[in-house]
Amino acid sequence: MAQTLSRPTASARAPGGGLALFTTLAGAAGAVTMTLALYGIFVLAPTERTQGVVQRVFYIHVPLAWTAYLAFGVVFVGSLLYLLRRRRRWDVLARSSAEVGVVLTTLVIVSGSLWGKAVWGTWWTWDARLTSTLVLWFIYVAYLMLRAYVGDPDRAARYSAVLGIVGFLDIPIIHMSVIWWRTLHPEPVVLRSEGPALPPEMLWVLLMSLVAMTCLYLSLLGLKLGIETLREDLRARRSPPAGQ
C-alpha cells in the first residue's frame, strides 16, 4: 500500500515561526554574550595567585556545569509533563534537552580533566564535583541508550520519562554521597555556604560566562527541538488520520 502524505493534524506541526525566532534570538544573544564572556575570561579577569593562567578554565567549566544541570532540569520537567499530559511535545522537549545536556556534561568532564592535568598533574582526579558529573553523564547516556533500545516510540517516551524523573531527583543524593566520600577538590569557590568568596571582578566574569553558556544551551536546544519536531511531523504525516 503506497504511503500518502496527508495534511498535518493540529498536534503535529512543522517548526513554526515561534521556534525559529527563539532559536535565532538565542543564537544571536549567544554570539554576543560569548564574545563578551571570552573577552572577560582572557582579558578582564585577574590572574589567580596560586594556579596562574590555567585557572581561567574555571570560567568555562563551572558555567558549563550549571547549564548542564539546567538541561537536566528541563528533562525532568518535560518527563513529568509527558507522563501527566501524554502530549508528544513534552517528550520532544525532554529528549532534545537530554541530548544537549549530555554534550554539555561531556564538555564539563573534558574541561575539568584539562584543568586537573594542568593543576594537579593527572588527567583524572576523583574529586567530588568531577565524580558527580561523571555519574550524571552515565545516567543521561543511559537515557539515550534506553531510547535507542526500545522499539516502540510511545514506550520509549514513557520509559525515558521515568528515567528522566528518577535520575534528576537522584542528583542531590549523588552529590551528597560523593562529597562525603571524597574531598580532594579545592573548595567550590562560588558555592561556599558563607556566600561567594570571589572578588567582584571574577564574579562578574563568571556571571557573564554563565549567561553566555545558557544562551549556548538555548540555541542548541532550539536547533534540536526543530529537528525533533520535524521528525514527529513526518511520523504523523506517514499515518492517515483516524476515523476518516
Next chain:
Amino acid sequence: MSVAIRARGVGRAFGAIWALRGVDLTVAWGERVALLGPNGAGKTTLLRLLATLLRPTAGDLRVADLPLPGAADRVRGLIGYLGHQPGLLPDLTAWENLWLAGQLAGVPDLADRCAVWLARVGLWERRADRVRTFSRGMQQRLALARAFLADPPLLLLDEPDAGLDAQGLDLLEDLLAGGRTVLLTTHHLERGLALASRAVVLVRGQVVADAPAAALDPAAVRAWCAA
C-alpha cells in the same frame, strides 16, 4: 440505559501504524458477540483496549458507561479476560492459579468457587498438579475457568477455542450459553458464527460488517476477509 460496551470512533496506533480506526460498536448486556476477520485485522487490539491493557489513541471508549482509560481500575473489576496466551503461572497448581485469581478479585466463598469451576472444566482430578504439566487444551480450560471465576459481567475472550478438543469445544459452548455478556474473537469462521448471536467483522482495523450471526453468509465474510 446502560450498555456493556460503547465505542465511538475508537482508534489505536502503534507508532505510525493504525491497528484500529474509526471503530463504532455498541454491545448491550447479555449479548454474545464474535469478532471475526483475517490476521492483523485488529481483533486482538480491540479486545486488549477493552481489557484496559492498551489506551485508545483516538475516540471514546466506555465499558459499563465507565470511560477508558480514566476509569480503568474500576473497569478491571468488571471484566474476565482470556488472552492469546493462557497466562497461567506454570509452577503453581491448577487450584492455586484459581485461588490467586479469586484473591485478586475479592471473590467470596473462594474455596467453594474454585472447586465448582475446576469440576466444571473437568480438571478436578488434576487440581493439585502444576500447570506446567498440563497440555495446551487443559491450560486453555483452566484459563477459561479463571476468566469466569469472579462471575464478571463482561467476558473478553481472545480465541477461546484455541487448543481445545471436541470436548473442550462443547464445554466452551456450554459456558457461553449462560446469558453472560461476551465478546470473543476466533479465527474459525463457522464456529464464531455458531457460538455468538451477533458478529462484527474487522478488516484492516475497520468494521466492515455488524449483523446478527444468523444473517451473515460465511462465504460473504470470507470474501470480505480476502479482499
Next chain:
Amino acid sequence: MPPTPVQTPVSSPPTVRRPRPLVQLGALIWKDLQTERRTREIVLTTAVFAALALLIFVFAFDLRVENRRAVAPGMLWVTVTFATLLALGRTYASEKDQGTLEYLLTTPVDRSLLYLARLLATLVFLLVADVLTLGLAGLFFDLPLLTPGLLATVFLGTLGFASVGTLFAAMAANTRAREVLLPVLLLPVSVPVVIASVQATAADLGGAAGDHPWLGLLLAFDGLFLGLSALLFEHVLED
C-alpha cells in the same frame, strides 16, 4: 465429590466489587514465594553466583591481614551489586514469556501494589542470598561479618538497589538488550547506595569512614525511591 455449579445469568448493569488491598498484596507475594519454593531458581543461582564472585576476589586481591579489613567492604558490595542485578533480571524473565503479567494487568489490582509485591518478594530472595554471602565472606576472609550493624547495612543497601531495580528491571525486560540495559540503567542511579553501603560496612568493621551518617543516607534514598518507584511503576507496565 465437588459440588455441581449453578448458572447465574447476568444481564443488568453491574456493581463493582471492592477487593481488599492487603489481601491482594498477600496473594501476589505468596505467588512469587510459592513459585520460588517450587523452582528454587532465584535464591540458589544468586547464592552460587555470589560464592563464585567471592572466590574470584580471593584470587584477585592480596589478602594479608591488614588488607582484609580494608578490602572486604568493597568486595562484599561488588558481589551484592552484581548478585542483585542477576536476581532482578531473573524475576521478570519467566513472567514475560508466559504472558502472566498481561493477565495480572487485567485484574483489579492497583499498579503500586504490583510494584510493592514484586519488591517485597525480590527483597526476600535477595536478603536470603545476602545473608548467605555475608556468612561465606566472613568464612573466606576470616572476619566477623554477621553482626547486627552489618545486617542492618545489608538490609538498607539491598532495599536501595531493589527499590529502583524493580522499576528498571521491568523496563529492561521489555527491550532488546535486557541483560545489558539493566546495569546501565541501575548502576549510575545507585551510586549513593554503593558509596553509603561500603562506607557503613567499613565503619562497622572498625575502619575510619568519617562521621557521616551513612545509614541515614541509605534510609533517605530508600524512602524516596521506594515511593517514587511505586508511583512510576504503572507507567512502565501499561502499553
